[in-house]
Amino acid sequence: MAPRTTAREKLLDAAVKLIRQHGYTATTLDDLCAEAGVTKGAFFHHFKSKDDLGQAAAQFWDERTGTLFLEAPYHDHEDPLDRVLGYIDFRGSIMDGEVHEFTCLVGTMVQEVYRDAPEIRKACRDSIFGHAGTLVEDIQAAMDQHGLTPSWTAESLANYTQATLQGAYILAKATDSNEASLECVAHLRNYVALLFANKH
Amino acid sequence: MAPRTTAREKLLDAAVKLIRQHGYTATTLDDLCAEAGVTKGAFFHHFKSKDDLGQAAAQFWDERTGTLFLEAPYHDHEDPLDRVLGYIDFRGSIMDGEVHEFTCLVGTMVQEVYRDAPEIRKACRDSIFGHAGTLVEDIQAAMDQHGLTPSWTAESLANYTQATLQGAYILAKATDSNEASLECVAHLRNYVALLFANKH
DNA sequence: TAATGCATACCAACTGGTTGGTATGTGTGC
């Protein structure tokens, strides 16, 4: 990925890192500027307020992760079910390194700001549900291919994957480890496999 | 439940309410004292610091929710699988009212403090995994009764229920609604039902 | 071609209000 050169991009990178580590409120403007290597003046040249930065960070996160998933190998499978299972496997494969490196910016941020910063909440919602939306087509295709007409929808299953992954991140932060999180990914994979195991 | 009479209990109630609404860091000592109807002097008589209150709040949450679940009707089922499924149904039945009323204090708090307040992180971990632990016996009994010897463990399935519920709370905060959350509970229930649907 | 004016991207210092916490005082019950 091209190195960030502008102050705005540096601040967004700093926001992704520090907010995942410390939360939104505990991350101060001074922290962000120090991490980005710019001054408060530069900050306020690009952002109207701290909340403006938070909203931009959620959108930036959505774009960046969107690119990551767009280029992920699970799209290469021909079978839609393999794509869905491959997506879950991919999510597990990137649950590595320091906890803050693989946990989610928007899931972290929305927990504490959902009442006080509606614009940030909406940006977080759009990121989470927008990302879930990228899975719906493959899930629906797998349902059609298997002749499934269950009581649940492709959309609710897609949302469910995001909920369990967000919850896995909470377990990671609670334990400061990825062990319980990876077990959750295995259960999620098992659930999807079970759903489509039934023959029609 | 008996009304809270001491300042300490009032502060803990205030902490549960305000931290679920605003997050830990954004909830100030002044906010807590105002909500509890006491002064800073009372606060610091009972708590050494804000972080001390945070740790006590996590423990208080664990005790209070422990009592709630201990008295929940799902224990009445004779069949252990019915108790597990009943537990999930119960979790869904209390996902009602204002979002902050049914979301989780410890899941909210650990997201932002896990690096900066290890004592709070541990109290949150103990609450989450301790609560998961209360399900292990029923899950194991259901496994034994159904003759299941899967690759996963009762403990990992118990942890998985907590992860998906925590994630469901994140979706609730992102959408300011319980709709997506209840769908997640339905998927969780479906998964557990599927696991035990197989005959031996 | 050079001067000028303006826009942009910053910088360093500053500000008013807030914050977590401290010091001291007071009332009550034993």
Next chain:
DNA sequence: GCACACATACCAACCAGTTGGTATGCATTA
């Protein structure tokens, strides 16, 4: 009297945001 459970007043540090400035680039004009 002392311990306890508070209340009040205060403090130093911190916070988000502001202010006045500089440096640079670009378009326009003479």
